[in-house]
Amino acid sequence: MGLDAEALGSRIPGQLSGGQRQRVSLARAIVTRPRLLLSDEPVSALDASNRNLVLSLLDRLRRELGLAVVVISHDLGSLAGIADRVAVLYRGRLVEQGAISEVLDHPRHPYTALLTASAPSVRREHRLLPAQLRPAPDREPWPDDQGCVFAPRCRFAGPECREEPRPVAVTGTGRLHSVACHHADGWRDRTG
Ligand code: SF4
Structure with a gap:
C-alpha cells in the first residue's frame, strides 16, 4: 500500500493523514483476497496528490490481484483514468x-x-x-x-x-x- 510501517508506528487513526487512512482502509479490505471490491467515494475527501495516489493504487490492485473494482463516485474525472x-x-x-x-x-x-x-x-x-x-x-x-x-x-x-x-x-x-x-x-x- 506504500505505507511505511516503521514511520506509522503505533499511531491512532486521528494521527494519520487522509491519504494514509484511505490506504489503511484499502489494506483492510483486500487482506482476505476478495474477488470484488466495492469502493464508495474513495477519493472525495482527498487533495489532488493523494487522490492520484489512491486511484493508481486501486488500478494496480485490480491488475495485480485480478480484482474486480466497483467505484461509486460523483467525480467523473477521477474515474476517467482507471x-x-x-x-x-x-x-x-x-x-x-x-x-x-x-x-x-x-x-x-x-x-x-x-x-x-x-x-x-x-x-x-x-x-x-x-x-x-x-x-x-x-x-x-x-x-x-x-x-x-x-x-x-x-x-x-x-x-x-x-x-x-x-x-x-x-x-x-x-x-x-x-x-x-x-x-x-x-x-x-x-x-x-
Ligand atoms: S430528451 Fe431524453 S433526457 Fe431529456 S427529458 Fe426526454 S427522455 Fe429525458
Whole structure:
C-alpha cells in the first residue's frame, strides 16, 4: 500500500493523514483476497496528490490481484483514468452505461453530457458548455413525477418524454453502450 510501517508506528487513526487512512482502509479490505471490491467515494475527501495516489493504487490492485473494482463516485474525472466501464445514475435510475472512453467522449444522454460539461478534468473533445444543456429560464416547470426522471432539468424534454424511456443499445465501437433517452440521436443538434 506504500505505507511505511516503521514511520506509522503505533499511531491512532486521528494521527494519520487522509491519504494514509484511505490506504489503511484499502489494506483492510483486500487482506482476505476478495474477488470484488466495492469502493464508495474513495477519493472525495482527498487533495489532488493523494487522490492520484489512491486511484493508481486501486488500478494496480485490480491488475495485480485480478480484482474486480466497483467505484461509486460523483467525480467523473477521477474515474476517467482507471475505469473500463461506467454506469451513470440519475436519482437512482440508470440513464447511460458503456465503455468509459465512449461515454465520456460522446455522451448520448443529456445528463451525462451535463456532468462532463461541468467537470473540469474530463477530456475536452466534443464537450458542450453547461449553458447549452440547461432548460431555458422561461420554460414551464415540469412535474417532478412525470415520465423521464431527468425531464425537470432537461433542455430537450418534449411531449414524448412524458413516457419513461427504457435503456436502448446505441451504436458505438462495438461494446455495449445503452442510453435511456427518447432523443439520444437528436438532442445534440438542438444545443445551438
Ligand atoms: S427522455 Fe426526454 S427529458 Fe429525458 S433526457 Fe431524453 S430528451 Fe431529456
